[in-house]
Amino acid sequence: xxxxxxxxxxxxxxxxxxxxxxxxxxxxxxxxxxxxxxxxxxxxxxxxxxxxxxxxxxxxxxxxxxxxxxxxxxxxxxxxxxxxxxxxxxxxxxxxxxxxxxxxxxxxxxx
Numbered sequence: 001x002x003x004x005x006x007x008x009x010x011x012x013x014x015x016x017x018x019x020x021x022x023x024x025x026x027x028x029x030x031x032x033x034x035x036x037x038x039x040x041x042x043x044x045x046x047x048x049x050x051x052x053x054x055x056x057x058x059x060x061x062x063x064x065x066x067x068x069x070x071x072x073x074x075x076x077x078x079x080x081x082x083x084x085x086x087x088x089x090x091x092x093x094x095x096x097x098x099x100x101x102x103x104x105x106x107x108x109x110x111x
Contacts, residue, residue, distance in 0.1 A: 004031070016042075025049070035062050052077045061088050 009018040009030060019031045019040075026049030031040040041062055044053035054075050058068040067088060071081040086093040 022049075037062075039064060048075055050075060063088065065090065 004019040004021045007018055007020045007030075009016050009020075009032060016032045016034065021029045021031075023029075028046045028049065030042075030044040030046070030053060032042040032044075033039060034041040041059045043057045045055040046052060047054050052072060052075055054072045056068075056070045056079075057066045058070075059065060060067045065085075065088070067085045069083045070079040072079050073081065080098050082094075082096045083092045084094045085091060
């Protein structure tokens with residue numbers, strides 16, 4: 001993998017400065033540090049290089065633990081598989097399969 005590039009990433013209507021690292025197959029790993037503590041709070045993976053993140057892990061309360069996991073199996077920008085820990089105890093409280101997440105989590109660059 002080459003070094004990280006800085007790009008603007010839109011997540012649920014908000015723009016963030018992200019570090020994007022492209023791999024040799026055209027995919028990318030996207031890292032966003034929302035509170036500037038040096039730890040990525042949102043990590044996304046674009047496996048096929050289409051600009052849509054097929055997997056996103058989110059630390060909503062910024063404690064260093066993933067609270068939301070989303071998977072877009074069809075690589076179309078809609079997450080069909082979502083797991084959420086709403087009370088931040090480390091256990092999934094909700095798991096939605098073949099559902100749809102509201103908002104626009106998961107695009108970067110020109111997608």
